[in-house]
Amino acid sequence: MSEITSPAPNLVPDSLAPLKLPDDRELVMRVMPMPADANGNGDIFGGWIMAQVDLAGSVLPARIAKGRITTVAVNQFVFKQPVSVGDLLSFYAKVERIGRTSVTVHVEVYAERNPANLHVVKVTEANLTFVAIDKDGQPRTIPRS
Numbered sequence: 669m670s671e672i673t674s675p676a677p678n679l680v681p682d683s684l685a686p687l688k689l690p691d692d693r694e695l696v697m698r699v700m701p702m703p704a705d706a707n708g709n710g711d712i713f714g715g716w717i718m719a720q721v722d723l724a725g726s727v728l729p730a731r732i733a734k735g736r737i738t739t740v741a742v743n744q745f746v747f748k749q750p751v752s753v754g755d756l757l758s759f760y761a762k763v764e765r766i767g768r769t770s771v772t773v774h775v776e777v778y779a780e781r782n783p784a785n786l787h788v789v790k791v792t793e794a795n796l797t798f799v800a801i802d803k804d805g806q807p808r809t810i811p812r813s
């Protein structure tokens with residue numbers, strides 16, 4: 669199989685590129701909530717968003733821990749704006765701390781909405797800590813290389 673040596677061309681015209689998405693943290697997940705994730709008002713359940721943040725938050729710690737991890741704490745969770753069916757949610761993560769057995773990340777969630785007049789809104793942010801665990805579920809040291 670041939671190796672890709674140059675970046676794929678950017679097919680999105682500048683005028684369509686979503687503005688105000690952060691570039692100092694890593695895009696770890698994108699998802700669009702479905703009607704089954706909404707309450708009777710059409711807003712998305714907070715618990716659904718928390719589950720997505722937990723998944724998105726685990727991406728960098730799992731990479732760093734090079735193996736099994738588990739969520740030990742959600743130290744802060746702020747719902748800044750409601751999320752609606754049809755919003756495209758982008759999850760950005762930044763590693764805040766690497767401890768002996770744990771990795772703490774900050775996750776920010778942005779909603780792209782209203783394609784006719786696209787705008788981007790920060791809807792949620794959270795701080796989560798994940799612990800590297802061994803096959804018995806006990807904490808293990810984060811590998812340093």
Ligand SMILES: CC(C)(COP(=O)(O)OP(=O)(O)OC[C@H]1O[C@@H](n2cnc3c(N)ncnc32)[C@H](O)[C@@H]1OP(=O)(O)O)[C@@H](O)C(=O)NCCC(=O)NCCS
Nearest residue numbers: 738739740741766767768769770771797799801805806807
């Ligand atoms: C995660 C678990 C293995 C940690 O075991 P433990 O014996 O409590 O481990 P420790 O007290 O040694 O703590 C391990 C690390 O977690 C960190 N930690 C523990 N509690 C924390 C908290 N409330 N906030 C932030 N970090 C925390 C410790 O500081 C330590 O990090 P460090 O080694 O980098 O300094 C254990 O608590 C567990 O299995 N919890 C259930 C996890 C789970 O099921 N999660 C899914 C959600 S239901």
